[in-house]
Amino acid sequence: AQSVTQLGSHVSVSEGALVLLRCNYSSSVPPYLFWYVQYPNQGLQLLLKYTSAATLVKGINGFEAEFKKSETSFHLTKPSAHMSDAAEYFCAVFRDDKIIFGKGTRLHILP
Amino acid sequence: NAGVTQTPKFRVLKTGQSMTLLCAQDMNHEYMYWYRQDPGMGLRLIHYSVGEGTTAKGEVPDGYNVSRLKKQNFLLGLESAAPSQTSVYFCASSYVNRVTGELFFGEGSRLTVL
Numbered sequence: 001a002q003s004v005t006q007l008g009s010h011v012s013v014s015e016g017a018l019v020l021l022r023c024n025y026s027s028s029v030p031p032y033l034f035w036y037v038q039y040p041n042q043g044l045q046l047l048l049k050y051t052s053a054a055t056l057v058k059g060i061n062g063f064e065a066e067f068k069k070s071e072t073s074f075h076l077t078k079p080s081a082h083m084s085d086a087a088e089y090f091c092a093v094f095r096d097d098k099i100i101f102g103k104g105t106r107l108h109i110l111p
Numbered sequence: 112n113a114g115v116t117q118t119p120k121f122r123v124l125k126t127g128q129s130m131t132l133l134c135a136q137d138m139n140h141e142y143m144y145w146y147r148q149d150p151g152m153g154l155r156l157i158h159y160s161v162g163e164g165t166t167a168k169g170e171v172p173d174g175y176n177v178s179r180l181k182k183q184n185f186l187l188g189l190e191s192a193a194p195s196q197t198s199v200y201f202c203a204s205s206y207v208n209r210v211t212g213e214l215f216f217g218e219g220s221r222l223t224v225l
Contacts, residue, residue: 009151034213043115043201043216044154090153097142097161098169099205099214103153 004033004074004091006102014110019063019078021105023091026072032094033074035065036101039087047089050074061085083109113137117202117217124192124224132187132220134202142205143185144169144214145177147198154201160185192224 007022025031032051036044048059055067061084065076076089086109091102115136124130134143141162146154146169156169160179174196176188185204189196199221203214 036214041219043203043218044214045216046213049213097167098144098156098159100156100170101146101154103151 003095003100004093004102006089006091006105008105009103010106010108012108012110013081015083016080019076019081019085019107021076021089021091021107023065023074023076023102024072025074025091025093027093033065033067034092034094034099035059035063035074035076036090036092037087038090038104044090047076081107081109083111085109115202115204115215115217117200117220119220120218121221122223124189124222126193126224128192129188129190130192130222131189132200132202132222134185134187134204134217136183136185136202136204136215138204138215139182140204140206140215141182143179144203144205145175145185145187146201146203147171148201148219149198157187157200189222192222194224196222197224198222 005024034049035047038044048057050067058064063078088104088106090104118133144159145157155171158177160166163182166177178186199219202217
């Protein structure tokens with residue numbers, strides 16, 4: 001069964017530093033993968049999605065993710081963190097009419 | 112644009128009481144989902160529906176029932192609430208197109224069971 005694993009429940013980076021949030025998937029076939037973001041007291045919103053059209057996917061707010069089949073990874077990056085990026089981030093996979101989420105990574109931005 | 116609307120947004124129940132959460136979407140989406148979010152557990156799928164009149168179990172369906180009598184509405188029921196059902200509940204909807212796959216979420220319903 002397809003699933004995703006997010007490494008690190010909390011990640012702290014300094015403002016202006018590189019953001020790297022890790023996600024690995026388990027699947028025998030290339031899956032549909034997503035990154036969602038949740039700001040405090042809100043629902044989730046889509047950051048970006050991988051649907052096999054291109055391995056490097058660009059999303060909103062300067063985020064991007066690279067699909068690496070050899071590493072079964074779909075890590076989320078942003079070159080320069082901003083205070084407004086503080087939120088919880090979820091990796092997700094589409095499986096059998098359902099979207100299954102990882103446990104989330106809370107991103108803290110240090111001034 | 113209303114999008115996905117959940118009611119109520121907050122509710123406190125006593126153990127054994129029943130209640131229904133209502134999710135309404137105005138985007139003509141075929142697929143609708145109920146998730147629960149708990150600290151350190153991410154979002155876990157409770158039940159989902161791929162169209163009017165259909166429902167299916169997700170990862171954690173026990174203690175919950177659902178109905179999709181109208182395409183725009185998806186109801187989540189708790190027949191006999193337990194403290195373990197204290198959580199934040201999110202409804203989401205999406206188009207049929209699997210390639211698109213994007214979920215549109217409501218703002219959540221915070222339920223406390225005493």
